[in-house]
Amino acid sequence: MPEFVKIGYVSELERAGQFSRWVDRHDVLVFKWRNTIRAFSNICPHFGGPVGFHKMADGKFTCLWHNLQFSAETGQCLSVPRLKLREYKVKVEEDVIYAQLVEGLSE
Amino acid sequence: MTELYAEVSTEAPFPKGLLIWNYNDHEHVVGTHYKNYEAVEIIAEADNWCFSRRVARLPFIPIKTSALAFSYYPNENLQKSYHAGPFGLLLRQEFHFEELGPNKTRVTLRSRVEVPRILGFLQPLYQKLMYRWFWAVWDEDMAMRERRLKVWQLGFKDFVGLDYVNDKTAAPKEPDLGRPYPVELPVPKITKIANGGVSRPFRVSEELGYGLPDLPVG
Numbered sequence: 001m002p003e004f005v006k007i008g009y010v011s012e013l014e015r016a017g018q019f020s021r022w023v024d025r026h027d028v029l030v031f032k033w034r035n036t037i038r039a040f041s042n043i044c045p046h047f048g049g050p051v052g053f054h055k056m057a058d059g060k061f062t063c064l065w066h067n068l069q070f071s072a073e074t075g076q077c078l079s080v081p082r083l084k085l086r087e088y089k090v091k092v093e094e095d096v097i098y099a100q101l102v103e104g105l106s107e
Numbered sequence: 108m109t110e111l112y113a114e115v116s117t118e119a120p121f122p123k124g125l126l127i128w129n130y131n132d133h134e135h136v137v138g139t140h141y142k143n144y145e146a147v148e149i150i151a152e153a154d155n156w157c158f159s160r161r162v163a164r165l166p167f168i169p170i171k172t173s174a175l176a177f178s179y180y181p182n183e184n185l186q187k188s189y190h191a192g193p194f195g196l197l198l199r200q201e202f203h204f205e206e207l208g209p210n211k212t213r214v215t216l217r218s219r220v221e222v223p224r225i226l227g228f229l230q231p232l233y234q235k236l237m238y239r240w241f242w243a244v245w246d247e248d249m250a251m252r253e254r255r256l257k258v259w260q261l262g263f264k265d266f267v268g269l270d271y272v273n274d275k276t277a278a279p280k281e282p283d284l285g286r287p288y289p290v291e292l293p294v295p296k297i298t299k300i301a302n303g304g305v306s307r308p309f310r311v312s313e314e315l316g317y318g319l320p321d322l323p324v325g
Binding site: 006007008012015018019020021022023024025026027041042043044045046047048049052053054055058060062063064065066067069079080081082083086090102103104 | 132134135137138139141143162251254255258260261264265266267268270271272273275276277280297301307308309312313314315316317318319321322
């Protein structure tokens with residue numbers, strides 16, 4: 001049964017507006033974008049680098065390893081167009097952030 | 108002329124193929140090592156050689172230097188690199204890879220440069236410079252190798268990612284700790300695909316690192 005799992009706390013966004021963490025073998029990049037909390041995969045589909053190593057700037061994440069850039073709006077890679085980050089469904093209850101790592105056919 | 112020489116040797120808990128991937132992924136120097144490099148351009152390459160241009164900032168000395176670099180593999184256990192820098196200096200480096208086990212490899216760097224005999228007194232400084240350079244780059248590479256091995260064991264495919272992440276309905280699989288890491292050269296490049304992908308795309312960075320610690324269980 002697909003379920004939302006805890007991936008962090010809203011208070012962890014206070015420092016930089018984003019954080020990343022491994023949960024259940026998913027590396028999840030959580031960030032605040034236009035007053036909404038969202039979550040992308042933090043694994044660069046190029047070679048596996050950390051997309052959220054640098055603080056997001058100008059609406060773009062820049063992977064540490066090879067500087068591939070990704071849109072914070074869509075997750076689309078702006079450097080190699082065929083690449084895109086997966087977005088996770090997110091819900092927030094009080095201070096806790098949950099993401100749906102595995103989605104089911106019926107919800 | 109006289110020769111300045113430095114040697115560093117250490118072990119890494121990774122497969123030899125992963126280390127060779129790391130040393131041949133020339134484009135990562137302007138990413139992972141962005142504090143020391145400002146630009147890299149792969150000019151030409153084949154299976155066992157690469158000709159590139161690099162712009163680096165030297166330790167100790169607050170100057171930038173541009174160098175042409177030629178690297179090649181005489182065999183799977185040896186990489187030779189030649190860096191032609193300013194004032195006609197030619198830095199010759201050898202990286203030796205000795206497989207000590209499935210996840211254990213010794214890396215030895217031998218680095219030499221010829222200078223006029225009158226500059227022979229610079230030997231201690233050269234050794235210090237090479238040591239500092241090696242360990243600064245090594246530490247950044249270790250974090251990269253550790254993560255690369257982790258995603259590799261989870262089934263990572265280059266330019267694809269992890270299947271169970273891309274397929275939203277798939278559950279993650281157990282990591283394959285014994286997944287072989289073959290030596291496959293050249294490492295696929297992005298330079299010719301991305302416009303302006305040669306230089307570092309930002310001036311300063313606020314680093315957030317490789318991620319927060321795991322949440323406590325329960």
